[in-house]
Amino acid sequence: MPTKICACCGQSFPPDPRVKNQAYCSSPACQAERRKRWRQSRSRTDEVYLDNKSRAQRAWLDRNPDYWRTYRANGAGTPNKQIIDSKPALAPLSGLYRIQFIPNIDPAKSDEWIAEISPVCADCPCKENECKDITRSTN
Numbered sequence: 001m002p003t004k005i006c007a008c009c010g011q012s013f014p015p016d017p018r019v020k021n022q023a024y025c026s027s028p029a030c031q032a033e034r035r036k037r038w039r040q041s042r043s044r045t046d047e048v049y050l051d052n053k054s055r056a057q058r059a060w061l062d063r064n065p066d067y068w069r070t071y072r073a074n075g076a077g078t079p080n081k082q083i084i085d086s087k088p089a090l091a092p093l094s095g096l097y098r099i100q101f102i103p104n105i106d107p108a109k110s111d112e113w114i115a116e117i118s119p120v121c122a123d124c125p126c127k128e129n130e131c132k133d134i135t136r137s138t139n
């Protein structure tokens, strides 16, 4: 039976056939060391990840040089206010909606669909969004 040399204690051990690339023997101290080394290599991986992320953020700022000017103009307590304000307010998305396709008569945008999305209850007989409440009892 082939044996392996433990990467921690240096003793030879019979590898468990269920464990691929087993490098540590089964002693609790060596298993604890294995987990510790795994965590350390993992946090190094995370550092690389964070470094890539901050690089990506810097690249984004290079493309959006007005971001911090806008941020400061709106006061530090309201980051990105102008960008937020320029977006239409989003209604809650859960519920029943009707999608109605509208003919697109603009030949320059012939590959686009125009769809109108409206809440079903806006013009359904209940008028009070009751039909959205599917758990409501009917007794």
Ligand SMILES: [Zn+2]
Binding pocket: 006, 007, 008, 009, 010, 011, 024, 025, 026, 027, 030
């Ligand atoms: Zn060992």
